[in-house]
Amino acid sequence: xKNAVYLQSGGPTAVINSSFYGVIxxxxxxQGIDVLYGSRFGLQGLIEDNLIEINKEKxxxxxxxxxxxxLGSARLRLKDEFDPLLDQILEVVKKHDIHYIYCNxxxxxxxxxxKLTKFFKRVNYPCTVVGICKTIDNDLCENDFSPGFASAVNxxxxxxxxxxxxxxxxxxxxxxxxxxxxxxxxxxxxxxSLANRYNxxxxxxxxxxxxxxxxxxxxxxxxxxxxxxxxxxxxxxALKDExxxxxFADTNNLDSFGHIQLGSISMKLCDLVKKELGINxxxxxxxxxxxCASHIASQNDxxxxxxxxxxxxxxxxxxxxxxxxxxxxxEVTYQLVPFxxxxxxxxxxxxxxxxxxxxxxxxxxxxxFKTFIDDSFKIDIPEEFR
Amino acid sequence: xKNAVYLQSGGPTAVINSSFYGVIxxxxxxQGIDVLYGSRFGLQGLIEDNLIEINKEKxxxxxxxxxxxxLGSARLRLKDEFDPLLDQILEVVKKHDIHYIYCNxxxxxxxxxxKLTKFFKRVNYPCTVVGICKTIDNDLCENDFSPGFASAVNxxxxxxxxxxxxxxxxxxxxxxxxxxxxxxxxxxxxxxSLANRYNxxxxxxxxxxxxxxxxxxxxxxxxxxxxxxxxxxxxxxALKDExxxxxFADTNNLDSFGHIQLGSISMKLCDLVKKELGINxxxxxxxxxxxCASHIASQNDxxxxxxxxxxxxxxxxxxxxxxxxxxxxxEVTYQLVPFxxxxxxxxxxxxxxxxxxxxxxxxxxxxxFKTFIDDSFKIDIPEEFR
Numbered sequence: 001x002k003n004a005v006y007l008q009s010g011g012p013t014a015v016i017n018s019s020f021y022g023v024i025x026x027x028x029x030x031q032g033i034d035v036l037y038g039s040r041f042g043l044q045g046l047i048e049d050n051l052i053e054i055n056k057e058k059x060x061x062x063x064x065x066x067x068x069x070x071l072g073s074a075r076l077r078l079k080d081e082f083d084p085l086l087d088q089i090l091e092v093v094k095k096h097d098i099h100y101i102y103c104n105x106x107x108x109x110x111x112x113x114x115k116l117t118k119f120f121k122r123v124n125y126p127c128t129v130v131g132i133c134k135t136i137d138n139d140l141c142e143n144d145f146s147p148g149f150a151s152a153v154n155x156x157x158x159x160x161x162x163x164x165x166x167x168x169x170x171x172x173x174x175x176x177x178x179x180x181x182x183x184x185x186x187x188x189x190x191x192x193s194l195a196n197r198y199n200x201x202x203x204x205x206x207x208x209x210x211x212x213x214x215x216x217x218x219x220x221x222x223x224x225x226x227x228x229x230x231x232x233x234x235x236x237x238a239l240k241d242e243x244x245x246x247x248f249a250d251t252n253n254l255d256s257f258g259h260i261q262l263g264s265i266s267m268k269l270c271d272l273v274k275k276e277l278g279i280n281x282x283x284x285x286x287x288x289x290x291x292c293a294s295h296i297a298s299q300n301d302x303x304x305x306x307x308x309x310x311x312x313x314x315x316x317x318x319x320x321x322x323x324x325x326x327x328x329x330x331e332v333t334y335q336l337v338p339f340x341x342x343x344x345x346x347x348x349x350x351x352x353x354x355x356x357x358x359x360x361x362x363x364x365x366x367x368x369f370k371t372f373i374d375d376s377f378k379i380d381i382p383e384e385f386r
Numbered sequence: 387x388k389n390a391v392y393l394q395s396g397g398p399t400a401v402i403n404s405s406f407y408g409v410i411x412x413x414x415x416x417q418g419i420d421v422l423y424g425s426r427f428g429l430q431g432l433i434e435d436n437l438i439e440i441n442k443e444k445x446x447x448x449x450x451x452x453x454x455x456x457l458g459s460a461r462l463r464l465k466d467e468f469d470p471l472l473d474q475i476l477e478v479v480k481k482h483d484i485h486y487i488y489c490n491x492x493x494x495x496x497x498x499x500x501k502l503t504k505f506f507k508r509v510n511y512p513c514t515v516v517g518i519c520k521t522i523d524n525d526l527c528e529n530d531f532s533p534g535f536a537s538a539v540n541x542x543x544x545x546x547x548x549x550x551x552x553x554x555x556x557x558x559x560x561x562x563x564x565x566x567x568x569x570x571x572x573x574x575x576x577x578x579s580l581a582n583r584y585n586x587x588x589x590x591x592x593x594x595x596x597x598x599x600x601x602x603x604x605x606x607x608x609x610x611x612x613x614x615x616x617x618x619x620x621x622x623x624a625l626k627d628e629x630x631x632x633x634f635a636d637t638n639n640l641d642s643f644g645h646i647q648l649g650s651i652s653m654k655l656c657d658l659v660k661k662e663l664g665i666n667x668x669x670x671x672x673x674x675x676x677x678c679a680s681h682i683a684s685q686n687d688x689x690x691x692x693x694x695x696x697x698x699x700x701x702x703x704x705x706x707x708x709x710x711x712x713x714x715x716x717e718v719t720y721q722l723v724p725f726x727x728x729x730x731x732x733x734x735x736x737x738x739x740x741x742x743x744x745x746x747x748x749x750x751x752x753x754x755f756k757t758f759i760d761d762s763f764k765i766d767i768p769e770e771f772r
Contacts, residue, residue: 068548285673
């Protein structure tokens with residue numbers, strides 16, 4: 001018997017279950033794996049022997065329409081390749097004759113894949129571990145973009161355009177600050193610039209790759225408010241000042257991976273604007289919706305996520321270890337790269353994707369984001385109402 | 387010459403422009419109106435002579451896909467039927483030979499329609515005013531539901547289900563509190579109960595029609611958290627205590643209609659839960675998205691909004707004055723009711739649409755909300771992952 005297990009970890013996306021479906025389809029279509037299991041709650045299921053057997057005949061295609069991590073996720077981190085939890089995992093893996101493990105997650109999960117690989121090598125247990133990327137943040141190294149990102153872009157661009165139309169209702173408006181996720185990378189906030197192709201985008205965009213200067217921020221707002229009577233801004237959840245320190249962050253509040261808990265920056269910036277400029281404000285957080293709005297998921301993203309899962313199984317059957325990464329030249333291809341190249345690194349947005357002063361996306365950045373334009377973005381406003 | 391003007395006021399919805407399209411279509415298909423104008427920024431355009439001529443031949447159907455108030459809205463209120471602004475309006479109306487006015491808005495706008503009607507009668511100028519309802523809040527009297535509501539329900543139910551799937555990812559979760567709009571009526575928050583038909587709804591729902599009791603709220607949370615390890619709650623933006631006072635409201639902060647500014651109640655309730663129970667929390671506001679997400683607008687809602695606009699013109703050509711209201715028995719019909727019956731009143735959700743303790747929707751309430759079920763809500767989760 002040669003069995004396999006698939007597990008999900010980190011924050012869910014609108015398409016991580018499409019990667020799961022890709023794994024299932026490859027299992028169903030290929031020889032080489034006798035039983036495929038899904039692990040409940042990531043690594044936890046592998047530790048506690050909480051596995052679900054996947055039916056080799058059944059149609060699981062509805063998974064491509066379901067957001068969240070359907071098997072359950074966990075934010076469990078292995079200390080190192082000597083972590084005692086690994087002995088528990090070995091027991092479960094041996095019990096079920098598991099020789100292939102697919103880890104679907106972000107850079108923390110690729111770190112897990114790396115440690116699992118080193119551990120199995122050390123204890124001389126034959127097990128091929130392949131990583132499958134997912135993150136809406138688009139911050140995984142060795143990937144031209146990450147599965148999950150394009151769907152979040154879809155949600156962000158469409159919502160930004162719809163909000164822009166809503167804000168047009170009033171002659172004299174407020175300063176509206178919209179907050180995206182993205183952690184230390186500005187990809188998500190910057191993607192909102194796609195809305196500007198339809199004249200329905202923000203006036204200003206701030207990302208962590210550009211040092212946030214309070215005075216310039218307030219000057220930008222004052223100038224645009226004087227001109228237009230309202231200002232529409234998109235910001236990343238994690239802005240940093242000139243010393244690289246998080247704006248308004250609570251350094252006492254860390255998650256189980258030791259990351260600072262982010263959020264509510266739009267509200268705090270609104271407070272700043274109200275206090276310093278005396279202008280009415282409104283903050284909007286795209287919150288969980290940006291990562292789970294499968295009703296508006298990108299069809300391309302579903303295909304890419306699916307293909308990452310499918311290729312992970314193919315690579316594993318060739319006994320190749322590593323992370324399936326997405327490369328895009330003319331076509332999208334799926335390549336295997338070493339775990340260490342993805343694990344624990346952050347792929348920041350290049351600084352020149354933003355303009356020099358750092359308050360909007362540059363032409364170079366627009367070039368990049370064009371990949372994610374969707375026909376459904378088009379909006380046909382009769383010209384007398386533009 | 388007998389001309390007409392259409393104006394939008396109050397907060398935008400995903401389908402107010404569909405009502406505009408209904409007015410345009412009736413204008414294009416019927417005799418009786420020579421020129422139809424759109425007033426820029428509601429009453430403001432009528433005061434300042436800022437009108438757009440609508441083309442009698444052109445296809446304006448794209449308006450049904452555009453959220454926001456495309457002509458611009460205003461939150462201007464006429465003091466009474468002797469307001470000096472009315473003399474300015476009379477001048478503009480006479481100048482353009484306007485004898486039909488269509489006011490598209492909420493209960494404040496129906497008040498405007500009432501004052502306009504009384505004023506024109508007093509000065510003996512022949513002008514027929516017809517009101518067209520719109521509000522996502524569903525709180526307009528004499529309507530079984532309001533144009534705009536069903537699309538907001540679509541957004542709320544789908545997002546609630548998607549968030550529920552996202553929250554399933556972690557075994558041990560937090561207390562998640564989602565906030566809907568709705569002002570003094572709980573319709574929007576209560577509509578989230580539709581998600582429970584798919585087992586993806588909230589555990590608790592709180593609305594302004596049920597007095598909020600802090601102790602019971604905390605007890606509800608404690609009980610469910612002990613049982614499930616997480617709690618999912620939907621609340622209206624305006625909860626009231628047993629004395630009828632707004633929770634956490636800032637009574638110094640009023641809008642131009644004298645209404646208290648609401649918002650951020652989910653954040654404040656999260657603070658309360660953290661402080662009193664020491665449980666991690668997350669607040670989510672559906673914010674402007676719930677009223678402008680035209681990408682997920684209800685097709686029925688578009689039809690209803692369109693028909694209200696269309697019928698407004700038909701009634702006016704019969705010289706009938708009043709508000710087009712929606713009645714639903716087996717079929718949806720459009721009837722004219724007097725302005726005073728809609729103006730300035732609030733249609734609360736009946737108390738028996740909630741259960742006795744007031745923390746969830748009752749069977750009676752579910753009966754009502756069934757009208758708004760959309761086939762697209764269906765989600766097919768393979769049974770081994772439920």
